[in-house]
Amino acid sequence: MLLLQSNRGRKRKGARIKAQMENRKRAIQRKLEEKNKPPKKWVPPNLRIEKSNIGVTSRRYNEDLLLDLPPDDVYHCEGFKQIAYSLAEAIKFHQETHHPTMYNEPNAVVDAFVELNLRTKKKTKFLSAFTGMLMMPHEFDFKQSRRLVVICKKPEDQEKALNLGASIVGSNDVIKQLKSKNLTSIDFDHILCHSDMLIELAEVRGILKEHFPNKLKGNYGTDIEALMKKFTNSIEYKCVRDDFEPDFGTISVPFGRLNCKEEHLLENLVAVLQKIEGHQPKDAPGEFITRVLIKSKPSSEEFRIRHWDLLENYEDPYAVESENDSNEEMNELRQ
Structure with missing residues (x-):
C-alpha cells in the first residue's frame, strides 16, 4: 500500500531559506538600534512619576497660570x-x-x-x-483626644497624672509591658517620662523608636503636672x-x-x-x-x-x- 503526504501550502525550500535570512537581518538591525540608543537618564525615585499619576493637576497655587483680577465687583473666582x-x-x-x-x-x-x-x-x-x-499664647476651647502613657516613680506624681487624664500610669511595670510588647504604639499617642526614669526606659529605646522621649519633643522632665498640662492643652x-x-x-x-x-x-x-x-x-x-x-x-x-x-x-x-x-x-x- 502506498501512502502519499500532501505538501499543499508549503513553501519551497528556497523561499524558506530566504525568509530565515530576512529574519536574521531584522534581528541584527534591532540589536544595532538598541546598542546605538542614547542611555536612559537616571531619575531619583522620589521624582519618578507613576503612570497612574499622569494627567493629575498640581494642587500648588501658581499665580503665573491665573488671570489678573477683573474690574467687576462680582465675578466667578475660578481661574x-x-x-x-x-x-x-x-x-x-x-x-x-x-x-x-x-x-x-x-x-x-x-x-x-x-x-x-x-x-x-x-x-x-x-x-x-x-x-x-x-x-x-491665648488658649481657646478646643480639645484634641490624646492617649498618654506616664512613667514616674513617686505615687503622688502618678496620682496627679491620673487626675489630669493619663491613660496608663506606672514605672517599671509599664517598661516591662513595653519590653514584652503587651503595650505597643497602637495603644498610646505619646509617652511622658519623669527624668529619674529615663535610664530604665532606655532599655526599650529600640522598641519605642520615635516615641522615645527627647528634648525636642519636650516629653520628659521633673514636673509631671506641667508635662500633662502641656500635652493635654497644646495643639498638635x-x-x-x-x-x-x-x-x-x-x-x-x-x-x-x-x-x-x-x-x-x-x-x-x-x-x-x-x-x-x-x-x-x-x-x-x-x-x-x-x-x-x-x-x-x-x-x-x-x-x-x-x-x-x-x-x-x-x-x-x-x-x-x-x-x-x-x-x-x-x-x-x-x-
Missing part, C-alpha cells in the same frame, strides 16, 4: 488670582457667614491652612513629613506631603474661634507660623511658607491672607512685582 486680605478682614468675612441668621455658628473654630515649600539644599532631596505641638499639627509633588506640603492648624478677640487670634496665628517656619532646614532655597488660607467650618469658603506681613524675612510678592514693572517702564523710556 483668577486670589486677593490677599489681612487676618482681620478674613475673620470678618467668616463672622458674616457664621451669623445666627446663616450658619448659626458664631463661635466656630478657625483654621489656618498653610502651604509649604519642602525643598532642601539638595535638588533631589525634600523635607520629610513632620509633626509638632504648640501651646497657644502634622505636615502632609503631596504624593505627586514631593516638594509640596500642607498643614492645617486650629488657632482660635470666631468669637475670640482679634488681637488674640493674631498672636496665636503668628505663633503657629513661627513654629512651622522653625521646621525649615538650614540653607534651604526660597521661602518655606508659600500661602496661608483662613478656613472655618461648616463654610467651604477660604480666604488668603498676607502672611508676609506677619513673618520676618518674607517679601511682599506684589511689591516686588510692581518694582520690577516700574523698572521696566523706566528702561523703556530711556530707550
Whole structure:
C-alpha cells in the first residue's frame, strides 16, 4: 500500500531559506538600534512619576497660570488670582457667614491652612513629613483626644497624672509591658517620662523608636503636672506631603474661634507660623511658607491672607512685582 503526504501550502525550500535570512537581518538591525540608543537618564525615585499619576493637576497655587483680577465687583473666582486680605478682614468675612441668621455658628473654630515649600539644599532631596505641638499664647476651647502613657516613680506624681487624664500610669511595670510588647504604639499617642526614669526606659529605646522621649519633643522632665498640662492643652499639627509633588506640603492648624478677640487670634496665628517656619532646614532655597488660607467650618469658603506681613524675612510678592514693572517702564523710556 502506498501512502502519499500532501505538501499543499508549503513553501519551497528556497523561499524558506530566504525568509530565515530576512529574519536574521531584522534581528541584527534591532540589536544595532538598541546598542546605538542614547542611555536612559537616571531619575531619583522620589521624582519618578507613576503612570497612574499622569494627567493629575498640581494642587500648588501658581499665580503665573491665573488671570489678573477683573474690574467687576462680582465675578466667578475660578481661574483668577486670589486677593490677599489681612487676618482681620478674613475673620470678618467668616463672622458674616457664621451669623445666627446663616450658619448659626458664631463661635466656630478657625483654621489656618498653610502651604509649604519642602525643598532642601539638595535638588533631589525634600523635607520629610513632620509633626509638632504648640501651646497657644491665648488658649481657646478646643480639645484634641490624646492617649498618654506616664512613667514616674513617686505615687503622688502618678496620682496627679491620673487626675489630669493619663491613660496608663506606672514605672517599671509599664517598661516591662513595653519590653514584652503587651503595650505597643497602637495603644498610646505619646509617652511622658519623669527624668529619674529615663535610664530604665532606655532599655526599650529600640522598641519605642520615635516615641522615645527627647528634648525636642519636650516629653520628659521633673514636673509631671506641667508635662500633662502641656500635652493635654497644646495643639498638635502634622505636615502632609503631596504624593505627586514631593516638594509640596500642607498643614492645617486650629488657632482660635470666631468669637475670640482679634488681637488674640493674631498672636496665636503668628505663633503657629513661627513654629512651622522653625521646621525649615538650614540653607534651604526660597521661602518655606508659600500661602496661608483662613478656613472655618461648616463654610467651604477660604480666604488668603498676607502672611508676609506677619513673618520676618518674607517679601511682599506684589511689591516686588510692581518694582520690577516700574523698572521696566523706566528702561523703556530711556530707550
